Amino acid sequence: MASTQLHGASVGDRIYRYTTTAFALSIPLLLVLLAFEVAVAAWPALKAFHLGFLTSSAWDAVNGTFGAAPAIYGTIVSSLLALLIATPLAIGVAIFLSEFAPSWLRQPVAFLVDLLAAIPSVVYGLWGIFVLVPFLREQVMPFLADRLHLGDTPLFSGPAYGPSMLAAGLILAIMVLPYISSVTREVLMAVPRSQREAALALGATRWEMIWGAVLPYASSGVMGSVILGLGRALGETMAVTMVIGNRHEISSSLFAPGYTMASVIANEFSEATNDMHLSALMAVGAVLLAITLMVNIIARWLVWRVERRGQA
């Protein structure tokens, strides 16, 4: 009797284990399948244009030549610009919330910052078109070019249309800020109290403690949060498409319109009538997938390293 009961339980356990294992494996399998499908569909374009697909600026759907360089350039530049603006702000917010804010202020402010991540991307885009872009065109761009006399430098030259790399970078900065800020806050709060006390006991000021002990201890986690933000920025589509100007051209000026990989796909998938055009869009998707996967893996690894050190 007893042995049959034991036997029964172990069969149930085994079924349960196999079922959950199958569920767990189905997710990575889905990712592999997706990557495979994209790669297969992208293959004709990659074969036809070789490396030229990555380096050429000629994107002509009518004549069937496709070079994705402007979109790759635009994705990378708009994302880096966003990080350049968002990182100091987000780290500042995180330091304030984890180190300085009185406890009654901490939760509400953290909640509001996190709420920025909950706003639909199309709403950001709409705000971008009707508020940010006109403001850039009428105030910021003339100020930078004429008042600060930066108009002759490569970064700020050319006419101020409004829709531009600068607009895309700014809107992305607002969108990735909550991601960087909330992960950084968690990493900072994971720094053990003993490290803070060690610095204070040496006669460090509050600021010296944060700068000399807390931030170095958390540095790779902070790095991870920034790269997580980069991952978000690289893939963001709607808001960027609405403000970047959508032009297949590489320009050194932040005032000039540009394109991103995600925007190209979003704008052109419905009008891609011939096979090569479709394959070219798939190839853009493949490049984007590869870049974002890599960025996310690096970010996870960095955050994981800090957490492991916290436990040791």
Next chain:
Amino acid sequence: MATTEPQVLATDVAATAVAAPAANALISVRALDAFFGATRAVRDVNLDFLEGQVTAIIGPSGCGKSTLLRCLNRMHETVTTARVEGEVRLDGKDIYERSVNPIEVRRRIGMVFQRPTPFPTMSVRDNVTAGFRAAGRAAPSRAEQHAIAEWALHRAALWAEVKDRLNDSAMALSGGQQQRLCIARALATKPRVLLLDEPTASLDPLSTQKIEELVYELRGDVTVVIVTHNMQQAARVSDRTAFMLLGDLVEVAPTSRMFTSPSDERTEAYITGRFG
């Protein structure tokens, strides 16, 4: 252990009376209360720490000995809801006076904790000079930093073991070495007082012995206050011992007398192992 008798035994002082500190007291604590929120962890303590001597504070867990120690360099108040009342005089000046900057206090009174707390991203050398670099407004030269690191590591009896590993991560050292590194780090700013909060609690017997020898070496130059739950350790390293119980200072006496003929029956019960 031939110690001069303090003129006034802290336990003889009535709670309200302000007793004159002993002639050779570097730190004198008067009517000190320490709170966590509404809980009073240290109750009306009067105690002198004599210059150049090692004073041990013993007592069972939760008796307030660590809290008392953390009141001496104003670390207690870094905990939210923590509060201190009373006086702690360093060279006659109350460190809790409004005009006193706690940062300055902590630069003169070094502290080492129960678990070693090296800064993991810094090299051995940078760890030792961390406090020194914070204290000096002008950035000290590379040579100056090396000199101070060598001096402090010699003081902490660690130089021979790490002199070829100054650029390695501090995390590569053993637990005992890390703790002596923390002592070197505290000594590098040349404090007059060194506070040790159960410094050997997480160490093996051999590392413990090295730290005890080091404490013995430091007497005379540095005034040491060591909190320990280990009575043998107190007996081995200290000139005077203070016994605390439930937040009260029960008795303070020269160590030899404390362990042979304590005057309070609670002290006797504790050191003979009847509780604790």
